Each structure stands twice: as structure tokens, then as C-alpha cells.
Amino acid sequence: MLERQAPETEPWTIRVQDLSVTYRTAIEKKPTLKKTLVRLGRRQRIIREIQAVRDVSFQVPHGHVLGVVGVNGAGKSTLLRAMAGILPPTEGKVEVLGRVSTLLALGVGFKNDLTGRENVVLGGLAAGLTRDEVAAKYEEITEFAELGDFMDMPMRTYSSGMYGRLAFSVAISMDPDILLIDEALSTGDARFKEKSFEKMRELCAEARTIVLVSHGLRSIRELCDEAIWMHEGRIAMHDQSGAVIDAYRDFLHLSESEAANEDV
Amino acid sequence: MSAVAEAGRGRDDFSGEYHVYEPHRVGLPPLGPYFRALWARRQFLFELARTNLRAQHFNTTLGQLWLILNPVMLGIVYFTLVYIIRSGGRGSIFLAHLMLSLFAFRLVSTAVGSGARSVVGGGRLILNTAFPRLILPLDSVLESFMRFLPTVGVYAIVHVIVGLPIGPSLLWAVPIIALMTTFGAGAAMFTATAQVYFRDLTNFLPYFTRIWLYTSPILFYAEDVPDKLRPILYCNPMYPMLGSLNYAVIEGRTPPAGLLLASFAWAMATIVAGTLFFISREREFAIRI
Numbered sequence: 001m002l003e004r005q006a007p008e009t010e011p012w013t014i015r016v017q018d019l020s021v022t023y024r025t026a027i028e029k030k031p032t033l034k035k036t037l038v039r040l041g042r043r044q045r046i047i048r049e050i051q052a053v054r055d056v057s058f059q060v061p062h063g064h065v066l067g068v069v070g071v072n073g074a075g076k077s078t079l080l081r082a083m084a085g086i087l088p089p090t091e092g093k094v095e096v097l098g099r100v101s102t103l104l105a106l107g108v109g110f111k112n113d114l115t116g117r118e119n120v121v122l123g124g125l126a127a128g129l130t131r132d133e134v135a136a137k138y139e140e141i142t143e144f145a146e147l148g149d150f151m152d153m154p155m156r157t158y159s160s161g162m163y164g165r166l167a168f169s170v171a172i173s174m175d176p177d178i179l180l181i182d183e184a185l186s187t188g189d190a191r192f193k194e195k196s197f198e199k200m201r202e203l204c205a206e207a208r209t210i211v212l213v214s215h216g217l218r219s220i221r222e223l224c225d226e227a228i229w230m231h232e233g234r235i236a237m238h239d240q241s242g243a244v245i246d247a248y249r250d251f252l253h254l255s256e257s258e259a260a261n262e263d264v
Numbered sequence: 265m266s267a268v269a270e271a272g273r274g275r276d277d278f279s280g281e282y283h284v285y286e287p288h289r290v291g292l293p294p295l296g297p298y299f300r301a302l303w304a305r306r307q308f309l310f311e312l313a314r315t316n317l318r319a320q321h322f323n324t325t326l327g328q329l330w331l332i333l334n335p336v337m338l339g340i341v342y343f344t345l346v347y348i349i350r351s352g353g354r355g356s357i358f359l360a361h362l363m364l365s366l367f368a369f370r371l372v373s374t375a376v377g378s379g380a381r382s383v384v385g386g387g388r389l390i391l392n393t394a395f396p397r398l399i400l401p402l403d404s405v406l407e408s409f410m411r412f413l414p415t416v417g418v419y420a421i422v423h424v425i426v427g428l429p430i431g432p433s434l435l436w437a438v439p440i441i442a443l444m445t446t447f448g449a450g451a452a453m454f455t456a457t458a459q460v461y462f463r464d465l466t467n468f469l470p471y472f473t474r475i476w477l478y479t480s481p482i483l484f485y486a487e488d489v490p491d492k493l494r495p496i497l498y499c500n501p502m503y504p505m506l507g508s509l510n511y512a513v514i515e516g517r518t519p520p521a522g523l524l525l526a527s528f529a530w531a532m533a534t535i536v537a538g539t540l541f542f543i544s545r546e547r548e549f550a551i552r553i
Contacts, residue, residue, distance in 0.1 A: 122311055
């Protein structure tokens with residue numbers, strides 16, 4: 001296990017120090033009336049803590065592309081949300097320099113009853129753009145997403161692939177200094193995948209800082225300079241992306257030709 | 265900030281874009297930057313309210329007409345109720361009083377009710393985007409206010425038909441409605457925050473709202489309340505607000521200073537306490553929904 005530490009003098013864009021994030025939920029495994037009454041009688045509260053990220057530290061230098069791999073539930077999405085300032089650290093510190101655009105697992109993140117167009121406008125405004133700026137980007141977004149008339153239909157009529165296309169188009173059009181992407185490249189048909197892969201390459205070449213969470217090991221290998229392998233909330237490995245992927249692949253007992261490569 | 269200045273050296277556009285996220289105990293974030301960020305999102309707030317309102321009646325045949333039909337039918341329901349209970353009408357002036365008070369009450373109660381759902385129901389929005397969360401209860405209030413506006417037109421027609429006077433005292437309605445909206449905003453921030461910790465709140469709320477409606481001077485005049493029940497009336501924030509509104513609009517007189525001051529005090533105390541309560545807790549919302 002190799003821990004690569006960027007020298008202190010190197011300009012970083014994202015610096016994560018000793019980060020831990022703990023979720024708190026009040027969910028009983030089998031909620032019953034009897035249990036509830038007993039609990040109220042004893043004045044107990046059910047709080048379950050889930051330590052999603054534990055004691056994680058790394059830096060992302062300016063213009064670098066960092067990949068994050070790991071099995072489901074390893075804490076990848078939580079880590080990304082902490083970097084976006086959505087989840088507060090339970091311990092530690094996250095510092096970010098520059099404007100962040102996020103493309104997180106849940107899609108554009110707005111209301112299904114609204115049309116694609118309305119969601120795009122809302123998404124842009126929520127990210128802090130002005131109405132004019134959103135209008136200026138709108139063309140670019142629709143052109144990239146290629147959804148045609150569906151832009152004026154409520155998003156609940158969208159297929160999951162269309163949903164993903166729109167989400168990806170919005171995220172890359174926000175002109176961010178830092179792009180945080182979660183599983184975005186796995187949506188859409190083969191042609192759109194190829195197109196978004198090309199777009200990602202373009203963005204990487206423009207010296208933006210990107211953090212990419214993906215199960216598609218090919219995209220991590222080809223797009224990222226270095227990678228982090230998360231396991232049970234901790235960093236299992238942080239190294240050149242090729243080395244991390246080889247180790248991760250060994251861990252999963254996958255051979256070079258298997259499914260992971262398919263999923264761009 | 266020195267390390268930051270060093271790291272961002274040579275990139276001037278970074279200067280205003282430094283974010284640091286640290287753990288917090290319950291406490292307030294720096295209020296200056298918070299309210300600046302909130303102000304920067306005002307277009308987001310308006311767009312959110314506007315599109316939500318439009319989406320709500322997207323599927324119905326009568327569409328946006330429901331924004332008028334709902335309050336009118338509600339007014340008819342309660343007028344019928346009072347008619348039956350008192351076995352006889354109370355005249356057309358009472359109808360005006362009922363409509364006016366009911367619509368103003370709904371301005372507050374809708375804000376409080378949808379405010380309670382705003383944070384917990386805003387799951388995706390909260391988990392995917394970083395923005396001042398105060399937007400969410402404020403959106404509830406704004407939506408409620410937008411729903412209130414058409415009822416002003418409905419009331420105006422009733423006002424003219426029953427022949428109530430039109431004079432300068434009507435202008436008092438503007439600051440009174442503003443105070444009620446402010447009060448509703450503060451209360452919505454309270455319920456929005458409370459709902460995160462106590463999910464049973466929205467189950468209780470409809471019953472609470474209904475009792476509140478029945479104990480407010482809407483289905484009766486404040487003067488009708490017997491002496492022994494007066495203390496209850498005086499504890500109700502709706503009493504000074506609806507009372508002043510009634511003075512100004514129905515009776516065409518300047519509301520008594522006491523009622524106006526009480527309304528002002530309720531509104532200010534609620535908005536300040538609600539805002540501080542909400543903001544001090546909001547950074548915890550994302551890990552709790």
C-alpha cells in the first residue's frame with residue numbers, strides 16, 4: 001500500500017485532511033407499534049450511525065484528474081458530496097479552490113414534475129448562475145443532450161438513459177474549475193457514452209481539476225492521472241491510476257477482459 | 265488564508281472562490297457570507313416557486329383556474345357550515361369577513377404546512393447541490409403568497425358586491441399582509457427544521473392547523489368570544505393580525521395601535537427566532553435526510 005503525498009509546495013485545488021463523515025439515521029430494523037411504545041416509555045431514541053468515510057486525507061493538484069474506485073457502499077459518493085460542500089465533515093477538513101460543478105449519482109436532482117428545460121434552468125440558478133448565464137448555456141446543453149422535444153416534457157416521462165444524458169450535459173456545461181462526477185458515464189447508449197468519453201477527455205486536456213467516481217475501469221485508467229481505491233470508508237490505496245486499477249481488479253478477481261471494461 | 269493565497273498564486277479568478285468545510289457543533293455560520301449567498305440565489309427562489317406552482321396543476325383539466333376555485337369553494341364550505349350551526353345567516357358583511365380572514369389565514373397555514381415538508385421533501389435537491397438551505401422554507405412562503413394573490417381578486421369582488429366602503433384605510437392591509445407573510449416565513453422555518461428531527465410533525469400539523477383555524481376569529485367575530493375564553497384568543501398570534509385586517513378592510517377604520525404593535529412583535533420575534541434556529545441546524549440536514 002503506497003501513500004503518495006504531494007509535496008507541500010505543489011499548488012493544490014482540493015485538499016482533504018483527516019476527513020470523516022458519519023450519517024445519523026433514526027430507522028428501526030422492524031418498526032412495530034410495541035417497540036415504539038416500549039421505546040417511548042424508556043425515553044430511548046434510536047439513532048444508528050453509519051461511518052461512511054473514515055479518516056481520509058489526500059490532495060488533488062491543480063489540473064489533475066483523480067479517479068475513485070471501490071465497491072458499492074465504500075464511501076465514494078459520500079466523499080464526493082463532502083468535497084462539494086453538501087455533507088459537512090464530522091471530523092477533519094475539506095478545502096476547495098475554485099468553482100465546483102457536480103454531477104452526482106441522483107441525476108440533475110430536481111423535480112420530476114417539471115420539464116427538462118425547467119430543471120436545467122433551476123439547476124443553473126441553484127449553482128449560482130444568473131438567468132442570462134443559464135440562457136447562454138441552454139443551447140449548448142440541449143445540443144449535447146440531444147433530447148429534442150423531450151426537453152419540454154416533465155422529467156417523469158424520461159427513461160433513465162435520457163435522465164443521465166441531461167444530467168451529464170448540464171454538469172459539463174457549467175464551465176467549472178472543478179468537476180466532481182459520480183457514475184455519470186455509465187448512462188446512455190453506446191454512442192452517447194463514446195461522445196461523453198470524448199468530452200471528458202477534452203475537459204481533462206483543458207487543465208481542469210476533475211474527480212471521477214466510476215465503476216468503469218477503462219475510463220479511470222484512460223482519463224485519470226492518479227486514483228484512490230476506497231474500501232469501507234478508508235483509502236486502501238492511492239497511486240498512479242494503472243497501479244490502483246490492477247490492485248483493485250485483483251481484489252475483485254476480474255480478468256482484463258471482463259465486464260468492468262465494457263462499462264465506460 | 266496565507267496557505268490559500270500561496271496555493272492559489274497566479275490564479276486571480278480563484279480569490280473569491282475559496283471554500284473550506286469543517287465540522288461544526290451546533291452554531292451559526294458567518295451570517296454576512298450566508299446572506300450574500302442567499303441573495304445571489306434570489307432568481308433561483310423565484311424560479312423554484314413559479315415552476316412548482318405551475319407543475320401542481322399540470323394534469324388537471326381546469327389547470328391554473330384551481331388557484332381561484334380552491335379558495336372560493338373553501339369560502340362556500342365554511343359559510344355553509346356557519347349557516348347551519350347558527351341556523352341562519354349572518355348577513356353579507358359576515359361573508360366578506362369570513363372570506364378575508366380565511367384567505368389571510370391560509371396564507372400563513374399553507375406556508376407553515378408546506379414549509380414543514382420543504383427540507384425533508386427536498387431530498388435530492390439537498391443531496392446534490394450546495395446552496396443556502398433557507399431557500400427551501402422561503403420557497404414555501406413564496407408559493408403560498410403566490411397562491412394568496414388571486415384570492416385578493418376574489419375578495420375584492422365580494423367587497424364590492426356587499427357594498428363595503430372603499431377608502432384609504434384599505435391601504436393598511438398591505439403592511440398587515442406583509443407582517444403575516446413574515447410571521448408565516450418564521451413559522452415555516454421552525455416547522456421545516458423541526459420536521460428533520462421529529463418526522464411525526466407533518467402528521468400532527470393538519471389537526472393543529474384546523475384547531476388553530478377554529479380558534480382564530482374567522483368563523484366568528486372577535487367580539488363574539490365570551491369573556492372566559494378571551495385569554496385563549498389573546499395568546500393566538502392570529503388574533504392581532506386578523507383583528508387589524510378586519511378593522512382596516514371590513515370596518516374601514518385605522519386599526520388600534522395595540523393590535524398593530526402585537527402583530528409586529530409576533531412577526532419580528534418569529535422571523536428572527538425561526539431564521540436563527542434554521543441556520544444553526546441547516547448544515548446537519550444533509551446527513552439526516
